[in-house]
Amino acid sequence: MITLRRTTAVLAGLAIASTALAGCGLRSASGAVLEARPGAIQHYDSLDGAKITVIAKDFTEQLILGNMVSIVLAAAGADVTNLTNTPGSFGVRQAMLDGNADVSPEYTGTGWINYLGNEQPVKGAQAQWQAVNEADRANDLTWLPPAPMNNTYAFAIRESEAERLGVTKLSDLERLPKQELTFCVESEFASRNDGFVPMLATYGLTREDLGRVTNLDTGVIYTATANGDCNFGEVFTTDGRIPALNLRVLEDDRQFFPLYNLTEVIRTEVLEAHPELAEIFGQLNPRMTNEVMLTLNAKVDNDGEDPALVARDWLIEQGLLT
Structure with missing residues (x-):
């Protein structure tokens, strides 16, 4: 299954990213790295003077994650260039391949499907990570063990109706009457041969079993x-x-849906020179759950807070930094 949202975002941002890369070099809207002191993540003398460029995309979650990675690495001792807010997934990917960036927060499904061109996802978070990591070694990129956080497709229902209908999982849909099976979906997702209809089939339903479907x-x-x-x-x-x-x-x-677990992609050359990076992110990644990311994204999108401040405040709250 080829991911719809990320494919669309990649194609939309490609021309912009290519212009930025070719014309005046990679750049970030802010480029600043907020200051924080070591906490559970300590200062490493081996990182003193090490120049590390972090790159992340230009949507809310990536703005938070790119700043989080930058702040952590700076507190650990590295000399960090922050290219968070780079437009387009392919722009970020190309920077990593070209050696213009060293570390990027990424999603295993994006790597496997969009970047490496596989049509079928791998079942299981560990297996999907192992597959993308092994395949991308040919590109001199290493994917660190992933976080529990999985930013993938899903269906949601308002809490009041969930309680009324008694639904907690997609397999519950099969027992609902037709008039309750009303859906809102993207038009592309609704019509793809690897989208809405196959998802329904996985859960024992057809379009004829549904009530209203709105694109x-x-x-x-x-x-x-x-x-x-x-x-x-x-x-x-x-x-x-x-x-x-x-x-x-x-x-x-x-x-049914592909797995998009979060992790850091690091140029293998950089990781071999600084294996402590795996130790640093090994402290961060286990804490990054869907619940955490939902909360952090909401602070930016709903409360209007700055992504870099949201990232730093959470790191300090967790005791990872001070």
């Missing part, structure tokens, strides 16, 4: 679901609008 833009789906325009809306599992709008994400208990 909407991604951003509108969240509010439409919260407002009751449909019972089930296509969402992404770490989007900050989920808690803000009091939506419940249904468990994909038959594992």
